Amino acid sequence: MTTARKHQIDPQSTPYYHCIARCVRRAFLCGKDAYSGKNYEHRRQWVVDRIMELTQVFAIEVCAYAVMSNHYHVVLHIHNEEAKSWDNREVLQRWTQLFSRKKGHPKINLTLSPYRLLLIRQL
Numbered sequence: 242m243t244t245a246r247k248h249q250i251d252p253q254s255t256p257y258y259h260c261i262a263r264c265v266r267r268a269f270l271c272g273k274d275a276y277s278g279k280n281y282e283h284r285r286q287w288v289v290d291r292i293m294e295l296t297q298v299f300a301i302e303v304c305a306y307a308v309m310s311n312h313y314h315v316v317l318h319i320h321n322e323e324a325k326s327w328d329n330r331e332v333l334q335r336w337t338q339l340f341s342r343k344k345g346h347p348k349i350n351l352t353l354s355p356y357r358l359l360l361i362r363q364l
Contacts, residue, residue, distance in 0.1 A: 252321040257304065263312030272310035288313060298335045300324035 250258065264270050271285040288308050292315060296303055300320040307314045327335070 250319075252319050256319045256321060258317050258319070260315050260317060261312060268311065270311050270313065271308060298338050300327075 267274075267276060269279070269281045270288065271281045271283075273280045273282065285308050289306070292303060292306055292313075295301070300323040302318040302320065304316040304318055305314075306316070
C-alpha cells in the first residue's frame with residue numbers, strides 16, 4: 242500500500258532528505274546505451290539545470306546530487322520556515338513558474354477563490 246507524500250516527510254524530525262528517481266524498462270536518462278547504441282549524455286545537463294531551477298521555486302536547497310545513467314540522487318534541505326512565511330499569492334506565483342502558458346499549460350487566474358488557493362497550497 243502506498244503512503245501519501247505528506248505523510249512521508251516530517252520536517253520537524255529532519256529537514257534533510259535523500260531522494261531518488263530512476264528510469265524503468267532499460268531506459269537511459271543519460272550516458273551511452275550499450276543496447277541501442279544511442280548516446281543520451283546531453284540530457285545530464287538538462288537534469289542538473291532543472292534541479293537547480295526547482296530550488297528557485299520551492300523552499301529547498303540542494304546539498305548534493307548525482308546524475309547516473311538511469312537514475313539520479315539529490316540530498317535536499319527543506320527551508321520549512323521560509324515556506325510557512327509565503328502567503329497564498331506567493332504560493333500561486335511560484336506554482337505558475339512551473340505550470341505556465343509558455344510550457345503548454347493554460348494561463349493561471351491569480352484571483353482564484355480562497356478554497357482553490359488552499360487546495361493548491363496543499364499540493
